[in-house]
Amino acid sequence: MKYNNLGDARTIDEYVKKKVSALENAEKKDFKTLFELMFRERENVFCERCKGFKVIKTTYGEARDHIFLIANAIKHKMPGLTQKEGAVCGIYMENSILFIEVFWALILCGVKPLLMNLLLDKKSLKQAAVFAGCGDIICDGSKAGELEKDFGGFSVTAAEALGGFENAPGTVSGLDFDFAEEIIFMTSGTTENVKLCCYTADRFFHQIAYSYKIIKKNGLLKKHCSGELKQLAFLPFYHIFGFVAVYLWFAFFSRTFVFLNDLSPETLTNTVRRRHVTHIFAVPLFWNKVYEGAMKKVSAMGPETVKRLEKGLNIAEKIYKLPLLGNALGKAFSKAAFKQVRRKLFGGSISFMISGGGLIKEDVLKFFNLIGYRLVNGFGMTEVSITSVELSNSVKRVLTGSVGMPLDKVSYKIENGELFVKGLVMASYIVENGVRKKLPEWFGTKDLAEKRGKGFYILGRADDLIVPESGENINPDIVEPALFVPGALEICVLRYGSGAAVVAKVPDNISDNDIASVRAGISANALKTPLRGSVAKIIVTKDSLIPEGDFKVSRKKLIKKIESGAVRDVDDVKTAKANEAALSTDSAADGLLSEIITIIANAKNIAPESLRPDTDLFGDTGMSSLDFLEVISEIYQKYGVALPVETDAEVITPLLICNAVDELLKQEGGERL
Helix, strand or coil, X not given: CCCCCCCCCCCHHHHHHHHXXXXXXXXXCCHHHHHHHHCCCCCCEEEEEEECCEEEEEEHHHHHHHHHHHHHHHHHHCHHHHCCCCCEEEEECCCCHHHHHHHHHHHHCCCEXXXXXXXXXXXXXXXXXXXXXXXXXXXXXHHHHHHHHHCCCCEEEEHHHHCCCCCCCCCCCCCCCCCCCEEEEECCCCCCCCEEEEEEHXXXXXXXXCHHXXXXXXXXXXXXXXXXXXXXXXXXXXXXXHHHHHXXXXXCCCCEEECCCCCCHHHXXXXXXXXXCCEEEECHHHHHHHHHHHHHHHHHCCHHHHHXXXXXXXXXXXXXXXXXXXXXXXXXXXXXXXXXHHHHCCCCCCCEEEECCCCCCHHHHHHHHHCXXXXXXXXXXXXXXXEEECCCCCHHHHCCCCCCCECXXXXXXXXXXXXXEEECCCCCEEEECCEEXXXXXXXEEEEEEEEECCEEEEEEEHHHCECCCCCCCECHHHHHHHHXXXXXXXEEEEEECCEEEEEEECXXXXXHHHHHHXXXXXXXXXXXXXXXXXXXXXXXXXXXXXXXXXXXXXXXXXXXXXXXXXXXXXXXHHHHHHHHHHHHCCHHHHHHHHHHHHHHXXXXXXXXXXXXXXXXXXXXXXXXXXXXXXXXXXXXXXXXXXXXXXXXXXXXXXXXXXXXXXXXXXXXXXXXX
């Protein structure tokens, strides 16, 4: 195969080795060196994007020239920013070529880019920006008005206004650029508090330096299609996984990025097939959705097609597990047996795919690898960047879910089941609640892990462990797959008091009988797991378990969503709707309910607005028996009716009290006093 994008090298190995050598031998390990090496091959295609039916290509040389123009514009249009020592500027943008051009233009101007996590709420974003010392934000033009409103006191500039600044005073070549020394990331929205992680250029030098060893271990990583290697620019560049594994690793070697017009499943799969994408790196949520979509299409073809697919996957797995020739025979079988499946999914150009940022389901990992693609597991965090990826050529090992061995300049150790990381690729320092902190030599990830043979395995989060009265530590990630029942789309196990709660996401169109089956099935399955006797609550909901924009379920966030009523049991929703319907037909009862709620709120010393008609007074507000007696006494004083102190109802709500008072008033002819 002929390559036209390897500079003066004859082979990919020679090209990578030469470029890594130039990096390692550079006098200074700074962003200027990184920039010059990254944009050295001017004729290589930096990115492809579609505009209608037209494919627009931009070379590294064109992108480099535009970066200088934007830097020129920043110097002249934002003098207050560029003249400030240690200045920080936020980038609030989706993936695009403009994102990368603005990123480098800021660095050229000596300004530290703050990569703003668009998945975070505005309040958290603003707080993080303040802690970073950021007063300026560059955003997509469409978001300028929105940010000016939400970020009062910040200077907001539309990125589009910085392009095409060719006629600014001074020339591009005559500008004196003082490269910034670091960039700043925000932790993803799955942690409870936003943390800033600051990286100097030398940390990225170490990330890139082991590239040659990586492709030596697994040749699929360097595989091109028709002489080109194309990375799908799907993961956000403001995310550590997206910036390092997607952008940095491939941009350093001047490979091509393919941008998406939107994130719909159809656009994604069509783009991958038509643009001959070779590499896709994404989070488990992405792979889960693609897998679910593929299985829906297979199911639509009838039960016989489903059986044939399942049979083929079982045969492939058995072949891959054969000693000696299993890998070679398995590849041959997958290539022949699942040709049509691959053609309808991503096509035949894909050579390597990585899942990172969370646990991936076993069925999903098996599906992609057994139909002939290579999907491996990796590990990294915003605080430590990318630290390992499974590089084995053995599909049998890949199917175990290993995240591989730590990469060069990185070490792992396990203490009390928790993974600790040490290495030269970790953040230079972090900022937490405005306080700058140096990372410890060994950083505790709070991820449960174990080492088996030549690989490490991530088992779940230490702070998600459930410890019931039996004293046994139960990992929810381990038991969740065993709880799945027909009708459940997602299952999440949470710590609940001294036991556990199981949350099941179901389709919007599910019937009452199927909801009952889901509850019963989960309850029965739980008895076969370490959770037996420890499940205190089963919540069946149609609400999303994942906050909008997040990549995965955060159990801490899910608990808060349940407490706030953002995730509700379908039975509670039905009861609330019935209550609302009843109230809408009885304005007198509506007024009585308002008065009852005020009495309850006064007894509990809480705001009446915090109480709903269906609020469980004992379960949701923590009402004590003394509080309840006070409510009964106040009702007697006000209405002259005596409510029974004891009740057989499992749940006491303001509406139930209102109905009881209303009924007693009718029976006894009582009046409001």
